Amino acid sequence: MQKNVNQYIEYTDIKNGLVILVDMGSLKEIYSKFTKYMKGPVAIINNVSTQMAIFVGNMLERGMYLEQIVEKIKGSNHTEYNIIYPEDHKEKAILTCCFTGMGTAIQLQKLLENSIPSEMEIKVIPYDYQQLEEFSFSDTLFKLFDVLAIVGTANPGVKEIEYISIEDLISGHGEEKIRKVFQKRIKQPGD
Known part of the structure; x- marks a missing residue:
């Protein structure tokens, strides 16, 4: 067995x-x-x-x-x-979420997937806003993935993870936050 x-x-x-x-x-x-x-x-x-x-x-x-x-x-x-929980390498991820439901989170996922070079190997995962708000960093997803940032229409309040609003992303105000997220990914050799 x-x-x-x-x-x-x-x-x-x-x-x-x-x-x-x-x-x-x-x-x-x-x-x-x-x-x-x-x-x-x-x-x-x-x-x-x-x-x-x-x-x-x-x-x-x-x-x-x-x-x-x-x-x-x-x-x-x-x-x-x-x-x-597995102890080896966790896949890098960015979460997308929307206060009103999964529709916008999925659209944000598509937008980011088309913008992030595939060689960076960052998975974009649409996720339920209420789930993030309720369970925060204790949610199972954070044990399975190395979450680099959360992008969404409203901040679910996960203090341990950088939040970038869609408005800041579109207006360019979130550029510095995005740069930091990508620098974290680039700085880690062996990933």
């Missing part, structure tokens, strides 16, 4: 996360065997019943984040859990 899990983790895109349900066993023993293969967060939940497996499946189907799933399970069951 361990070999199958290792192969799955190594050859499957799990950047958005993976849930492993275990009926019995030691969490330390389980996750220590495949951490070197991880490319995304893995939640391992121990002492799982059939009812809990169905509950987890329903939450995954609704697109809930690993942390949210674990919190719900903690509240309804006494269970052991662990979420492990």
Whole structure:
């Protein structure tokens, strides 16, 4: 079984996360065997019943984040859990967001993708404004990506990340902030 899990983790895109349900066993023993293969967060939940497996499946189907799933399970069951994040190189990213919804965030993504040279290898990710505002820097996205900046129509208040308003970007007032973001990317050899 361990070999199958290792192969799955190594050859499957799990950047958005993976849930492993275990009926019995030691969490330390389980996750220590495949951490070197991880490319995304893995939640391992121990002492799982059939009812809990169905509950987890329903939450995954609704697109809930690993942390949210674990919190719900903690509240309804006494269970052991662990979420492990990859320790190797994180992909660089710029987030786009809009207070009114994802439409403008997606348009900003397209605009930035067309403006950023591909050799810089910076991913542009449209993201939900309310999610950023509510979870701030503790959001799972910041564990998966090295977020260089947030560009949007309103500041979601993530203090740890540079915010650049679309108005400043268009008017040229955000030029110095953008320059700093790109300098961070250029200064890091080996990326």
